Structure formats: C-alpha cells, structure tokens
Amino acid sequence: MLSIKNLHASIEGTPILRGINLEVKAGEVHAIMGPNGSGKSTLASVLAGREEYEVTEGEVLFQGKELLELSPEDRAREGVFLAFQYPIEIPGVSTTNFLRTALNQVREYRGLEPLDAVKFLSLMKEKMALVEIDQKLLSRSLNEGFSGGEKKRNEIFQMAMLEPVLSILDETDSGLDIDALRIVSNGVNKLKSENTATIVVTHYQRLLDYIVPDFVHVLYKGRIVKSGTKELALELEEKGYDWIKEEVDSTATV
Amino acid sequence: MSTLTKSTFVSGLFEALPNTFPSLRQMGKENFYVQGFPSLKDEEYKFTPIAKKLETSLTNFSSANPVIISAEQINKAVPAGFEGVVLAFSNGKYLPELSTSVEGLTVNFLSKNESTPIGSIAKAENDPFIALNQATFTDGLCISIEKKKEITLPILLLQFHQAKEGQVISPRIWIEAGDFAKASFIDYSISLDDAPYFVNKVVEIKGGIHTDLTYHSLQEENNQVIQVNALVTDIQQDSQFTSTQITLSGDLVRNNLTLNLLGSNAVGNMFGIYLLNGKTHVDNHTNVDHTFPHAESNELYKGILADQSRGVFNGKIFVRQAAQKTNAFQQNNNILLSEDAIINTKPQLEIWADDVKCSHGCTVGQLDEEALFYLQARGIDKTTARGLLLYAFAGEVLEKIELESLRTFITTKIQERLGSKF
Numbered sequence: 001m002l003s004i005k006n007l008h009a010s011i012e013g014t015p016i017l018r019g020i021n022l023e024v025k026a027g028e029v030h031a032i033m034g035p036n037g038s039g040k041s042t043l044a045s046v047l048a049g050r051e052e053y054e055v056t057e058g059e060v061l062f063q064g065k066e067l068l069e070l071s072p073e074d075r076a077r078e079g080v081f082l083a084f085q086y087p088i089e090i091p092g093v094s095t096t097n098f099l100r101t102a103l104n105q106v107r108e109y110r111g112l113e114p115l116d117a118v119k120f121l122s123l124m125k126e127k128m129a130l131v132e133i134d135q136k137l138l139s140r141s142l143n144e145g146f147s148g149g150e151k152k153r154n155e156i157f158q159m160a161m162l163e164p165v166l167s168i169l170d171e172t173d174s175g176l177d178i179d180a181l182r183i184v185s186n187g188v189n190k191l192k193s194e195n196t197a198t199i200v201v202t203h204y205q206r207l208l209d210y211i212v213p214d215f216v217h218v219l220y221k222g223r224i225v226k227s228g229t230k231e232l233a234l235e236l237e238e239k240g241y242d243w244i245k246e247e248v249d250s251t252a253t254v
Numbered sequence: 255m256s257t258l259t260k261s262t263f264v265s266g267l268f269e270a271l272p273n274t275f276p277s278l279r280q281m282g283k284e285n286f287y288v289q290g291f292p293s294l295k296d297e298e299y300k301f302t303p304i305a306k307k308l309e310t311s312l313t314n315f316s317s318a319n320p321v322i323i324s325a326e327q328i329n330k331a332v333p334a335g336f337e338g339v340v341l342a343f344s345n346g347k348y349l350p351e352l353s354t355s356v357e358g359l360t361v362n363f364l365s366k367n368e369s370t371p372i373g374s375i376a377k378a379e380n381d382p383f384i385a386l387n388q389a390t391f392t393d394g395l396c397i398s399i400e401k402k403k404e405i406t407l408p409i410l411l412l413q414f415h416q417a418k419e420g421q422v423i424s425p426r427i428w429i430e431a432g433d434f435a436k437a438s439f440i441d442y443s444i445s446l447d448d449a450p451y452f453v454n455k456v457v458e459i460k461g462g463i464h465t466d467l468t469y470h471s472l473q474e475e476n477n478q479v480i481q482v483n484a485l486v487t488d489i490q491q492d493s494q495f496t497s498t499q500i501t502l503s504g505d506l507v508r509n510n511l512t513l514n515l516l517g518s519n520a521v522g523n524m525f526g527i528y529l530l531n532g533k534t535h536v537d538n539h540t541n542v543d544h545t546f547p548h549a550e551s552n553e554l555y556k557g558i559l560a561d562q563s564r565g566v567f568n569g570k571i572f573v574r575q576a577a578q579k580t581n582a583f584q585q586n587n588n589i590l591l592s593e594d595a596i597i598n599t600k601p602q603l604e605i606w607a608d609d610v611k612c613s614h615g616c617t618v619g620q621l622d623e624e625a626l627f628y629l630q631a632r633g634i635d636k637t638t639a640r641g642l643l644l645y646a647f648a649g650e651v652l653e654k655i656e657l658e659s660l661r662t663f664i665t666t667k668i669q670e671r672l673g674s675k676f
C-alpha cells in the first residue's frame with residue numbers, strides 16, 4: 001500500500017529525513033518510535049503534504065500513485081489521514097462546520113454522492129459514540145479551550161468520519177490518561193480492517209498494549225535504524241534509546 | 255489646501271440648483287470655502303488622497319439628476335427573504351411611488367418640512383464634506399419614528415446611483431426617533447453602471463431618550479466610485495445606537511462615523527467589515543465622544559485586503575472629564591492576503607476622565623498557513639479552506655448583525671467573494 005524509498009527531506013536547508021525506507025501493506029500496523037527530534041513528525045508531515053518541508057530525494061508510492069506529486073487535499077481524498085501531534089486551534093471554525101465540507105469533497109473525489117445534512121448528522125452520531133465525544137465540543141471553535149485528551153479524541157473522530165486507507169497517528173497517546181487512551185485505541189482498532197493500514201508514531205510502549213503493532217521501527221537522526229516486532233518496543237521501554245544511539249553513532253560514517 | 259481649484263468644482267456644482275434651503279446652502283458654501291478640500295498634509299486625510307482623486311476622476315462637476323428606477327430593479331435589489339419597509343432613492347432623491355411604509359414611521363421630503371434642523375448634528379463647520387453636501391443638496395428625506403414605537407420590520411434604504419462621468423450625488427437624510435422608539439435601518443447603495451461618480455452623503459440621526467437604533471450600511475458600488483459618507487448621531491441617556499459598516503467595493507471610500515454619547519447609560523456600538531480587492535481604497539474614520547458618566551462604546555472592525563487594496567482605520571475615542579465610569583473598547587483586526595495590500599490602522603485615544611475602562615488593540619496578519627494545511631489535510635481544497643478561514647475571521651462581526659435576512663444576505667456576498675460556499 002505504502003512504499004517509501006530513500007526519502008530525504010529538509011527544512012530551510014537543514015536535512016531532517018536522511019534516507020527513509022518503509023514498506024506498509026494493507027492490514028498492517030507499524031509503530032514508529034524514536035527519541036525526540038529524530039524526525040517522526042517530519043515524516044508524518046511530509047506524507048501528509050506539508051509544503052514547508054522540501055523533499056530532496058526519494059519517492060513515495062501510495063496505492064501505486066506518486067504520493068509526493070499530490071496536493072495535501074488530494075492525498076486526504078486518496079485516503080491518507082494524519083492525526084496531528086499538536087492539533088491547532090482555529091477560531092471561528094468548528095469541527096462540524098468544516099467536516100461536512102471535507103467529507104463531501106472526499107466523497108466527490110471517490111465518486112460518491114454528497115451526504116445531506118440529515119445523513120451527515122447520523123453518521124456523526126455513530127462516530128461520536130465510537131470515540132465518546134460530545135456534540136457540543138464539535139460545534140465549538142476547533143480545539144479552542146479543549147483539553148489535551150479532547151483534542152486527540154477529536155482527531156480520531158475525524159479519522160472515523162473520513163474513513164482513511166492509511167492512518168498516521170502522530171503521538172496521539174501523549175498526554176492521555178489511561179481512560180482516554182483506552183477510548184482512543186478502541187476507536188482506532190474498530191476502524192482497522194484488512195484493507196487499511198495504520199502507522200502509529202509514539203514515544204511510549206504503553207499505547208502498543210492497546211494498538212498492537214506488526215512491526216516496530218526506530219527512527220533516529222532521520223533514518224530507520226532498527227526494525228523488529230512488538231518485542232522491540234518492550235526492549236526500548238526497558239532500556240531506553242541510549243544503546244541504539246550508541247550503536248548508530250559509533251558506526252556512523254556520515 | 256489642495257491643488258484642486260475650488261472654484262472650478264464649486265461653481266459647476268452650484269449652477270442651476272433649485273431654490274430650496276437658500277440660507278442653509280449659503281452657510282454650507284461659506285463653510286466649505288473656509289475649509290477647502292483636505293490635502294495629504296491634513297492629519298485626518300494623510301493616507302487618503304481624496305482631493306487628488308476627485309481632481310483626476312471627476313470631469314463633470316455638476317449635480318446628478320435622478321434617473322428612472324423600475325419596480326423590477328427594486329425587486330432585484332432587495333435581499334432574498336427580506337421582509338420590511340423599502341425606501342427607494344435615485345441619486346439621493348426619494349421615490350415615494352416605489353417605497354412602502356409601516357405604522358409609526360413617517361417620511362417626508364426635507365423640502366416639505368424646512369424646519370427640520372438639518373446641520374444641527376452634522377455640523378458644516380467641522381467637516382468640509384458635510385459643508386459641501388450642505389452647500390449642494392437640493393432635497394433629502396426626513397424619517398421619523400414615533401415616540402414609544404418599536405418598529406420590528408427593518409427599514410431598507412435602497413440607494414440607486416447612476417451619474418454621467420464625474421457627476422456629484424449629494425444624498426441628505428435626517429432620522430429622528432422619539433423617546434423609547436426602536437428601529438433598524440439598512441442603507442444599501444448600488445451602482446447602476448460602471449461609470450465614476452462622487453457620492454457625498456450625510457446622514458444625521460437624532461434619537462430621544464431610551465431609544466434603540468441600528469444603522470447598517472452596505473457599500474457595494476462600482477470600482478470607479480468615490481464616496482464620502484458622514485453618519486453623525488446624538489445618543490441620549492439610556493439609549494443604544496449600533497452602526498454596522500460593510501464595504502465590499504469602490505474606488506475610494508471614506509466613512510466618517512461620529513457617535514456623540516450625550517447621556518448616562520448610553521451605548522454606542524461600531525462594527526465594520528471591509529473586504530477589499532483590486533485597487534479599492536477604504537478609509538474608516540470613527541469618532542466616539544463620551545460626554546456623560548456611565549456610558550459605553552464598543553468597536554470592532556475587521557479587514558480582509560487582497561491585491562493592491564488599501565485600508566485605513568482610525569478610531570478616535572474621546573472621553574471628557576465629566577465622563578467618569580466610561581467603558582470604551584476598540585478592536586481592529588486585519589488580514590493581508592497580498593504583499594501589495596496595505597493597511598494603516600491607528601487608535602486615537604484622548605481621555606480626560608480618570609475613572610474609565612478603556613481598551614484598544616489592532617492586529618495585522620496573514621492567513622494562518624498552519625490552519626490552512628490542517629483543513630487541506632482533511633480533504634478540503636485550498637480555495638475553500640481559505641474561504642472558511644476568512645469567513646471565520648469576519649464571522650465575529652457578522653454575528654453582531656441581528657437581522658437574520660440581512661446577516662444571510664451579507665454572509666452570502668462575503669462567501670461568494672471569498673470563493674467558498676458551505
């Protein structure tokens with residue numbers, strides 16, 4: 001489904017991603033871990049189409065299409081969804097307010113009829129229940145005065161509404177208490193299918209008890225320096241990242 | 255004093271006028287002569303080269319006669335879903351046969367009622383354009399709201415303008431509301447063609463005590479039009495007055511808004527949106543004068559400027575020594591969508607009382623790129639996403655418009671302009 005080959009990206013001339021290779025197949029869950037500043041969010045942003053990042057080398061195929069050629073909106077319509085690490089506030093724009101436009105543009109792209117207000121509302125009700133989010137929250141200005149947990153739940157709610165093929169969750173677990181973590185993971189798990197894939201970016205192994213990964217990758221200094229199964233996450237939890245850093249830094253030639 | 259030769263302009267304008275209001279017009283003329291057109295050296299006009307603009311754009315310095323307006327044109331201009339009173343005007347002249355009325359509302363040509371104290375609120379000696387209007391107008395409309403009458407239907411003043419190149423239109427309106435009266439006006443000006451002309455309008459509003467008056471003004475004239483609008487109102491005790499100024503087009507538009515708070519518990523609200531593109535230049539000068547204790551003023555103007563448009567905002571808050579316990583708030587926020595757009599914004603506070611609450615702020619920014627990306631990442635195309643964000647920005651002012659049909663009408667116009675419907 002997703003094939004990243006030798007991806008290099010920089011911001012304002014500083015290289016951040018320095019040769020990422022990753023294959024994700026339908027039905028799989030991949031976890032990407034790694035110390036702060038290693039480039040996890042950059043990778044997520046590049047996949048979603050953020051223009052500040054300049055891709056200097058490499059290619060990304062998504063369901064056979066050159067992902068990097070597409071506008072951010074077309075990537076979303078193709079089925080890429082990014083749950084932001086730091087969802088921004090948008091005064092005056094509520095979730096309900098923009099999501100119907102978003103959903104209908106996505107549907108139009110996929111050749112589906114637009115949803116009228118009634119159908120949209122009933123779909124919303126269904127998905128709201130999934131992440132246990134209140135309708136009042138959805139009619140308020142996006143993320144304005146939301147708690148950390150509310151922001152993250154809102155991201156997963158949007159994901160549920162848009163039914164993506166590939167979901168990238170960027171530290172959706174940070175700042176969540178155990179209840180919220182359970183709700184969010186539960187939502188993500190219910191949305192998984194054999195036709196979709198998930199990339200979970202996380203700092204903590206804790207999330208992976210709930211969203212169980214098929215593969216775990218460690219990103220460090222803009223490269224995937226280690227890959228394994230879910231046991232790798234447990235090992236990282238126990239030993240931290242220093243041993244990996246040492247391994248990489250001692251063999252580094254560049 | 256400007257380079258514009260006053261005599262050319264003025265003599266052309268004063269020729270062949272009917273013999274109404276001779277002494278008032280004479281006084282207007284004298285006051286205009288004393289002041290002349292403001293130049294860029296004039297502090298009040300330093301960003302708005304009105305004299306130069308008049309000189310280069312106007313080629314025919316004479317008063318425009320009314321043109322014939324059809325009932326169909328009226329129907330087309332009235333906002334969909336609008337239920338209310340329509341007062342139609344052609345080049346400033348009231349058209350009774352195309353207008354409607356309601357109980358409690360009386361309208362009269364100013365010429366039929368020469369005792370109307372025009373000029374007592376909008377004073378010719380303080381403003382050359384008010385003076386020029388007073389020297390030039392030949393008739394106007396006196397609108398009265400009966401004491402204790404709450405008129406729930408909005409009153410739409412449809413101002414049709416069409417003038418041969420370079421002509422001058424001088425609308426003059428006097429509104430008076432008896433004690434405890436309530437009314438809401440919409441002043442909507444429309445160009446019937448694309449030719450340049452100069453509208454120099456004066457609206458005076460005299461409210462009794464405990465009145466609640468709202469005056470919306472929607473400016474959507476062609477992009478060659480030069481306008482100077484004076485709205486001056488006396489607000490008595492326990493009264494509320496709200497002005498909502500929406501400007502969507504024009505060549506050069508100058509709005510002079512003056513609120514005189516003349517009693518305790520008086521509230522003056524000044525709201526505005528300017529949504530500019532091309533080379534449109536819009537200058538909003540507002541002036542609120544707190545003279546009594548325990549009065550309040552609220553001001554919020556928002557601007558969105560694209561292309562090479564230019565905005566000027568100058569908000570004067572004057573709190574006299576007697577006006578203790580004044581609350582005065584002012585905000586002006588702007589989004590510049592192009593590197594060539596310019597905004598000059600300035601609060602101007604003069605506070606002589608010591609026990610007042612006064613706040614003001616102005617911001618100039620660009621569209622939030624992060625917010626734009628967020629919406630795109632949800633599948634919304636860039637134009638629509640931009641429209642959503644800009645509409646949200648303007649929304650804070652739109653929300654203040656209580657009349658639903660008007661709010662919808664303006665919202666639709668703004669959404670169309672922002673390239674987005676949702």
Ligand SMILES: Nc1ncnc2c1ncn2[C@@H]1O[C@H](COP(=O)(O)OP(=O)(O)O)[C@@H](O)[C@H]1O
Nearest residue numbers: 011016034035036037038039040041042043052
């Ligand atoms: N907008 C930006 N401008 C400058 N540097 C940035 C920007 N975004 C990220 N970086 C830098 O790129 C590196 C990787 O950041 P990021 O992808 O956020 O890491 P992670 O998500 O793994 O913590 C960091 O050194 C960070 O400082």
Ligand SMILES: [Mg+2]
Nearest residue numbers: 040041085171
């Ligand atoms: Mg990150």
